[in-house]
Every structure is written in structure tokens, then in C-alpha cells.
Amino acid sequence: xxxxxLEAFSDGVIAVVITIGVLNLRPPAGDALTDxxxxxxxxxxxxxxxxxxxxxxxxxHLLLRAVEHINGxxxxxxxxxxxxxxxxxxxxxxxxxxxxxxxxxxxxxxxLLGSAMAYSILTRTLLAAQPPGSPLERAVGRxxxxxxxxxxxxxxxxxxPIAPWFSVxxxxxxxxxxxxxxxxxxxxxxxxxxxxxxx
Amino acid sequence: xxxxxLEAFSDGVIAVVITIGVLNLRPPAGDALTDxxxxxxxxxxxxxxxxxxxxxxxxxHLLLRAVEHINGxxxxxxxxxxxxxxxxxxxxxxxxxxxxxxxxxxxxxxxLLGSAMAYSILTRTLLAAQPPGSPLERAVGRxxxxxxxxxxxxxxxxxxPIAPWFSVxxxxxxxxxxxxxxxxxxxxxxxxxxxxxxx
Amino acid sequence: xxxxxLEAFSDGVIAVVITIGVLNLRPPAGDALTDxxxxxxxxxxxxxxxxxxxxxxxxxHLLLRAVEHINGxxxxxxxxxxxxxxxxxxxxxxxxxxxxxxxxxxxxxxxLLGSAMAYSILTRTLLAAQPPGSPLERAVGRxxxxxxxxxxxxxxxxxxPIAPWFSVxxxxxxxxxxxxxxxxxxxxxxxxxxxxxxx
Amino acid sequence: xxxxxLEAFSDGVIAVVITIGVLNLRPPAGDALTDxxxxxxxxxxxxxxxxxxxxxxxxxHLLLRAVEHINGxxxxxxxxxxxxxxxxxxxxxxxxxxxxxxxxxxxxxxxLLGSAMAYSILTRTLLAAQPPGSPLERAVGRxxxxxxxxxxxxxxxxxxPIAPWFSVxxxxxxxxxxxxxxxxxxxxxxxxxxxxxxx
Numbered sequence: 034x035x036x037x038x039l040e041a042f043s044d045g046v047i048a049v050v051i052t053i054g055v056l057n058l059r060p061p062a063g064d065a066l067t068d069x070x071x072x073x074x075x076x077x078x079x080x081x082x083x084x085x086x087x088x089x090x091x092x093x094h095l096l097l098r099a100v101e102h103i104n105g106x107x108x109x110x111x112x113x114x115x116x117x118x119x120x121x122x123x124x125x126x127x128x129x130x131x132x133x134x135x136x137x138x139x140x141x142x143x144x145l146l147g148s149a150m151a152y153s154i155l156t157r158t159l160l161a162a163q164p165p166g167s168p169l170e171r172a173v174g175r176x177x178x179x180x181x182x183x184x185x186x187x188x189x190x191x192x193x194p195i196a197p198w199f200s201v202x203x204x205x206x207x208x209x210x211x212x213x214x215x216x217x218x219x220x221x222x223x224x225x226x227x228x229x230x231x232x
Numbered sequence: 233x234x235x236x237x238l239e240a241f242s243d244g245v246i247a248v249v250i251t252i253g254v255l256n257l258r259p260p261a262g263d264a265l266t267d268x269x270x271x272x273x274x275x276x277x278x279x280x281x282x283x284x285x286x287x288x289x290x291x292x293h294l295l296l297r298a299v300e301h302i303n304g305x306x307x308x309x310x311x312x313x314x315x316x317x318x319x320x321x322x323x324x325x326x327x328x329x330x331x332x333x334x335x336x337x338x339x340x341x342x343x344l345l346g347s348a349m350a351y352s353i354l355t356r357t358l359l360a361a362q363p364p365g366s367p368l369e370r371a372v373g374r375x376x377x378x379x380x381x382x383x384x385x386x387x388x389x390x391x392x393p394i395a396p397w398f399s400v401x402x403x404x405x406x407x408x409x410x411x412x413x414x415x416x417x418x419x420x421x422x423x424x425x426x427x428x429x430x431x
Numbered sequence: 432x433x434x435x436x437l438e439a440f441s442d443g444v445i446a447v448v449i450t451i452g453v454l455n456l457r458p459p460a461g462d463a464l465t466d467x468x469x470x471x472x473x474x475x476x477x478x479x480x481x482x483x484x485x486x487x488x489x490x491x492h493l494l495l496r497a498v499e500h501i502n503g504x505x506x507x508x509x510x511x512x513x514x515x516x517x518x519x520x521x522x523x524x525x526x527x528x529x530x531x532x533x534x535x536x537x538x539x540x541x542x543l544l545g546s547a548m549a550y551s552i553l554t555r556t557l558l559a560a561q562p563p564g565s566p567l568e569r570a571v572g573r574x575x576x577x578x579x580x581x582x583x584x585x586x587x588x589x590x591x592p593i594a595p596w597f598s599v600x601x602x603x604x605x606x607x608x609x610x611x612x613x614x615x616x617x618x619x620x621x622x623x624x625x626x627x628x629x630x
Numbered sequence: 631x632x633x634x635x636l637e638a639f640s641d642g643v644i645a646v647v648i649t650i651g652v653l654n655l656r657p658p659a660g661d662a663l664t665d666x667x668x669x670x671x672x673x674x675x676x677x678x679x680x681x682x683x684x685x686x687x688x689x690x691h692l693l694l695r696a697v698e699h700i701n702g703x704x705x706x707x708x709x710x711x712x713x714x715x716x717x718x719x720x721x722x723x724x725x726x727x728x729x730x731x732x733x734x735x736x737x738x739x740x741x742l743l744g745s746a747m748a749y750s751i752l753t754r755t756l757l758a759a760q761p762p763g764s765p766l767e768r769a770v771g772r773x774x775x776x777x778x779x780x781x782x783x784x785x786x787x788x789x790x791p792i793a794p795w796f797s798v799x800x801x802x803x804x805x806x807x808x809x810x811x812x813x814x815x816x817x818x819x820x821x822x823x824x825x826x827x828x829x
Contacts (some may be wrong), residue, residue: 045247244446441644
């Protein structure tokens, strides 16, 4: 099977997913700057979603670069990841106008958690398809950032009934942790950027 | 003619088709978890459609890999398949909020049937464009899974006036049959995964 | 400049344009088969638009295959073609529910005419960028089908105030002429398929 | 890291961004030519946005052609550019029906300014990733057109409370300056087309 076409298809899906969220930014009926106020939280969530999907694209890209063999299980693990990512614009469409509410914050977290777990499954499926001692095996080590993100998501979902704003803050914090290059980690674990984005 | 660009264009169309269906998952106006109730059946149909289109992508991918010659007839057989696949989000948009109703269930089945027949036509058109004894000819044998799926679709459409829920269950069952790797079939007919997805 | 990336970008745009029109096929609120009646003309126009855009993709593909040199003027002639093609879903969205009306029929024709003229300009710009005696020069000869189509569009637009149904019939007829392989022309002018699709 | 996949992903995103704006051209409810009057300004802004995004695609294409090394910072500078470009359809959706109003004109200018600055950052990030004396360094010189565009955007935003029509005129003028090939500049500064489009 061809890795190149898997990449091309994934790129296409991710390109649509990352962009289609802009349809949530419906312009206001009025023409005053103050009419934009309800658009502001939607823009913030659009930015957050854009960063998460770009993170996944970056890491997906690096993950597949390190891979030599692809099989049917990989195709489906990849489709599973794309499915979860494709739910992001829908979850963002609900969270945007309901930034301080419990259920939209929790549902957005569930989509992030699902995407992170799907990425994890894809990594393991790819590992299982490589011969022992493959470059991918060497590249994927412990995943502190990823585990921290998973804990963050679960915590954010659990606390959303009490403090939905906190949940949203956690999502931004996780994105920031992945965005800011961690020089110390990069030195000790140069393969860190290789692993699960956003979880 | 270039197989690569045909693949690239098909990937682009399928990437849009598989993702655009998420626009059917409009967020509810309210912010309670119970407000998501009408979204649940739409999500189920989105997942079903995602799986079907991913199945077609996987098999389309394998089909073209086995091919050496492409001609004008192949381009149009391919366009015909893309046309049917592109109707999936529209049929899903109707079925999602009308899961227990006859006409939406039947129309969704017609789109599945049309896609399956279009895939069949594409396979035959590709075969006709290859020299005798081509790899594709060896790869495409009898197609039990495909024929079973066709019977399933026709049955589901025919029974939709009496039991629309049964029709929808058949669509899910067909998708599951294609998803679950059939080890016995894979041993006896290793080329099975090569043939018509979803029909 | 790279022909490959120009092709990739054009493929991406055309893939979105050909698929986005399906958003015009909004499902009816009701669940009866008769509720689909207003969708039927929209589906017919979606099919017509799909065929036209697929025709352009096919011919665009062949046109660029025959080309060795690309310059800035080609990029803009190509962007001009993509712009006209991208108007197709909008024109189709108006024509679909207004099949028997003058203005929507005329506007759809203007978009077809604009696309055909943009394709013509792209061909000439490509010719100007090639050295004398290039394969493209040999491939592009007289263009009877193209000229016939142009006459058809102008006639359809001119007659739309009197007979809008006739205009729509002309659009279908032109698409059919390009779809049906003309064996006689193919023998005499093997390069016919090379030239302007849909005009 | 692979430049090719960065290009492919960028092409995908830009293809969606450039086309999705056509969804703003909702057809009128009526069927008379005069019903199109409110669509006309939206079409003008769609054309303007199409030209700007095509300009960015052209220059992005040339920029990456001249590059040999890509790193993580480049991926994020590129994602930042794609984010700003993706806001264009949303800003256009507001400006289209409010051509003579202050806030929509200013907001559209802010998106153009943001895109231009993001392109500038991408250029510098790419330069920082190349070894000294790279082809890119030689290609990127002074950027008179770019600086002029930036001044134009700032001026247009600043004057939008007094003369919103002037602001929109400036946007069209900047697009025209970048579209029209400046032979004199091309002779003196052959690398001009290499630099910031639209700013």
C-alpha cells in the first residue's frame, strides 16, 4: 500500500476540516463594530480549533515520515483519527456561542480526548506494522506531554459542571504547551515532537 | 493519461465529500446536554456515511494501484462514482433527522446502491482498458461480499415502506461486514478486499 | 515554475467547486417522497454542473500534460478559469429552483460562457509560453466543438427571455455533445478532446 | 521535514479558502434580474478576495520553490499565514452586503494586514532556516511593493470611519498593483514578484 496516497488523502481531509470551521463565523446583521461582540468568542474557539488541527497535521506528518510499512489496519486507524478531527468544527460551533456553559465545554473536551486517543491508536497500529527496531520505534518513547494532555482533558470534562470556564482554559493551556517549543524536553527527549499532539 | 492526477483529483473530491457532511451536525440553540438529543441520530448517520466513503476511498486506492492503463472511459466511470458518492451528504442530511421514516431510508439506500453500481462499472471499465492477464484481472475475482451487499441494499429499499428501521440496520450491517476483516475469506480469496466496497 | 503544483492547486479548487454544489440540495422538512419534488430540478442542475466541471477537469488535465513551460501569465489565466468555474455552484443555486425562469437561465449561461472563454484564454496563454512547434501547438487545431458550444451559449442567453426552457435544454445538449465520444471527429481530428470543454 | 507535504497541505487549505467564499453568494429568492442587485457587491468582494488569495498562492509557491530547509518554526509561520487567509471569506461575508460601512471595511483591512504580516513573518522564518547565501536570500531584496501595500492597508483602516468607500477602493488598488506586471520594477528588481503579495 502507498503511504503517499494516505498522506494526500489525510491532507485533503485535514485541509477541509481546518477551514470549514470558518463557516461558524457568520457575519452579524448590523454594521457596527459592537455587532462583532458575539463573533469574538467564536473567533477564539475557531483559533483554538485551528491550532489543534494544525498540531495534529504537523505530528501526523512527522509520524508517517518515520514509517515504512502500511497495512489495512493503519488505513482504518487513520480514518478513525480523521473522523474525530472532523467533529471539531461541529463541537466548536456549539462551544463558540456558549463559552461559559457546561455541556458545550464538556463535548468539546470529548472531541479533543477522542482525537488524542485516536492518534494514540494510530501510533500503536503503525508500530505494530513495522519490523522490530524500526525508526518509528526509536522515535516514539515515553510521552509525558501526551499523558499530561490526556489528564488535562479528563479533568476539564469532569470539572465542566462546576467550572466550564476552567475547562476552556485547560484546552487553551494544552494547545499552548504543544505550541511553545520546550527546549529542555527537546534536548532530553528530541523525539518529543514526534508524539501525540494535543494529548 | 496520468493515473496520479486522477488519484489526486479523486482524493480531493472524496476528502470534501467525507467532511462536508459534518455541516449537517448543526449545534442546538440551547446549551444543555439534553439539547443534543436531536443531534444523536444525525451523528450516527454521519458516522455511517464516513465509514462508507472511507471504504470507497480504501478500495478505490487499491483498485487504481493495480492499474497500468487509463483512458477517457475510465475518467468518466470515475466521475460517475464521484457523483454518486457526492450525493451521500445530501441523503444523510435527510435521513439524519428522519431515522424511522420510509422515504429518507429508501433514498439513502438508492445512493448506496448507485455508488456500488458505479464502483462496479469503474472496475469493469478499468478491466477493459488493461491488456489480457493484467494484475487487475488476477486481483478481481468473484465478489461474494459485493453481491451480498447489493442484495442487502435492494432488500432494504424494498422493505423501507414496511420497516424503515430495518433498512437503516441493513446499511449499518453492510458497513460492518466490510469493516470487519474476514480472515477466512482473506485466506481463501486474498483479493477480496480489492473489490466493490459497500455493495 | 512548477506545473505540478499548479495542477495540484487546480485539482484542489476544482474538487471543492464540483462538490460544494451538493449543499444546494437541502433536504426537505417533510419525510414523504413527494416532499422531494422541489429537490428534483436542483438535482438535475447539480448533475449538469457536475458534468461541466468534470469536463473542464478532464480537458485541463490533458492541456497541462502537453505543456512544458509555465509562466506568470499562465498562473493568472488559470486563476481566471478557476474563478469562473467557482461561480458555477452559485449560478446553479439560483437556476435549480427557477428552472423555467429567464434571468436564472441567462445567468447560468453567462457563467458557462465565461468559463469557456477563460479556458480559451488559458489555451492561448499556454501556447504563447511554449517554443514554436511545441506538442501543444500540434495538439490544438481548429475547434469545431468549442465554437459550436460558444454559439449555443450565446443563443441560449439571447433566447432566455422568450424560451428559458430552451436555454436550459441547450446547456444539457452541449454537455451531452462533449460527453458522447464523437468517433468520426476523433478519427479526423484526434486532438479534438484536447480543446475547450463545454464551449 | 518535507517541503512537498507542506506545499500539498497549504494548497489544500488555500483551495478551500478561495472557493468557500462562493457560499456568500446566496441566490436571491426572486427570479428577476433586478433581484441580483444585492448580489452584485458581494460578487465584487468575492472577486477581490479571490484575487488576493490567488496572489498569496502564487507567491507562496515561488517562496517555497526557492527554499531548501524547513523546520518546525516554518510549519507554524505557515499555519499562521493560513489562519489569516482563512479569515478572508468571513470578512468578505460581512463586507459584501455592507460596502459603504465603516466597521466591515476596517475589519476586511485588518484581515488583509494580518495576512500580509503573516507572509512577512513566514519569509523571515524561512530565511532564518536557510544557510547564508541561500537562493532565497538572493531572491528576497527590498520590498517596495510590499511596503507600499502595508501603508495602503493602515491608511485604509485609519480612514474607514471617514471614508469607508475609499478604504475599499484602496483594497482594489492594491490588488491591481500586484496583478499588473510592473515591467520597470521587473527589470530593476527581478525578484519583486517573490515578495509579499497584497501588502
